[in-house]
Amino acid sequence: MEExxxxxxxxxxxxxxxxxxxxTVFSAIPVPAYTNGDVIYISPDLSAWxxxxxxxxxxxxxxxxxxFYDHCSDDYLFTILAQELTHHSNLFVEGFNGDSKVNTWxxxxxxNYLSRKHLLDNAEFKELTNVEVELVEIFKDKxxxxxxxxxxxxxxxxxxxxxxxxxxxxxxxxxxxxxxxxANQDLDWVFNEYSNWDSAGRKIPLLKYFEMENFFN
Numbered sequence: 001m002e003e004x005x006x007x008x009x010x011x012x013x014x015x016x017x018x019x020x021x022x023x024t025v026f027s028a029i030p031v032p033a034y035t036n037g038d039v040i041y042i043s044p045d046l047s048a049w050x051x052x053x054x055x056x057x058x059x060x061x062x063x064x065x066x067x068f069y070d071h072c073s074d075d076y077l078f079t080i081l082a083q084e085l086t087h088h089s090n091l092f093v094e095g096f097n098g099d100s101k102v103n104t105w106x107x108x109x110x111x112n113y114l115s116r117k118h119l120l121d122n123a124e125f126k127e128l129t130n131v132e133v134e135l136v137e138i139f140k141d142k143x144x145x146x147x148x149x150x151x152x153x154x155x156x157x158x159x160x161x162x163x164x165x166x167x168x169x170x171x172x173x174x175x176x177x178x179x180x181x182x183a184n185q186d187l188d189w190v191f192n193e194y195s196n197w198d199s200a201g202r203k204i205p206l207l208k209y210f211e212m213e214n215f216f217n
Contacts, residue, residue, distance in 0.1 A: 005089045005114065014040045014081075019048040030161045035084045042084065046077055056162050060138065065131055075119055076128075082115035091191055093198045105148040106194065106206055108168055109175030116172075129176060132169040139166050140216060147213070148174070149205050174212050182210075 015026070022032035022043050031052070032043035043049070053069035092107045116125055143166040151167045183189040197209045207213040
């Protein structure tokens with residue numbers, strides 16, 4: 001991370017905490033992993049994460065996905081920690097003091113992509129990607145009636161776990177397509193375009209700049 005992705009300033013520490021404390025005391029969000037710029041808070045309880053991941057399905061009988069989450073390994077947990085650490089990269093133009101109301105999708109999606117790409121083997125990476133493709137398809141009619149430009153500012157039904165995760169799934173899948181297909185795995189091209197969009201004054205939304213505003217239509 002330090003060598004390839006401009007991780008120049010590390011967080012001051014990691015607080016290993018319980019799911020309950022992470023989602024009630026340290027934060028009100030329903031996911032027990034986040035960073036505030038100084039400290040990463042995360043629950044290391046794999047069984048709690050498995051249960052939470054299954055809860056995303058909202059009781060739907062999707063046996064193959066439920067089985068995937070029921071048996072996810074420590075590697076999946078490591079990707080969550082790595083995702084939070086990646087937020088500290090200087091490659092993201094907003095930083096922790098920037099405007100969190102716009103373009104959150106790019107940073108969230110890229111942090112997910114980089115952590116998974118580096119910590120999972122190809123089979124695990126593809127399986128997890130396919131799971132989230134299916135989840136977006138399943139929940140798009142219920143939660144997909146808004147632009148990803150709103151991520152971070154106007155979560156519809158913001159207290160709902162699945163509505164939140166739906167936008168993170170979409171963010172990841174857009175970035176995965178940008179890197180793997182559009183850029184032919186050239187991360188430098190993606191970040192250069194992102195930097196060029198910022199340097200030019202952000203004249204249009206980033207989704208439109210990347211021509212991805214209709215990706216899920």
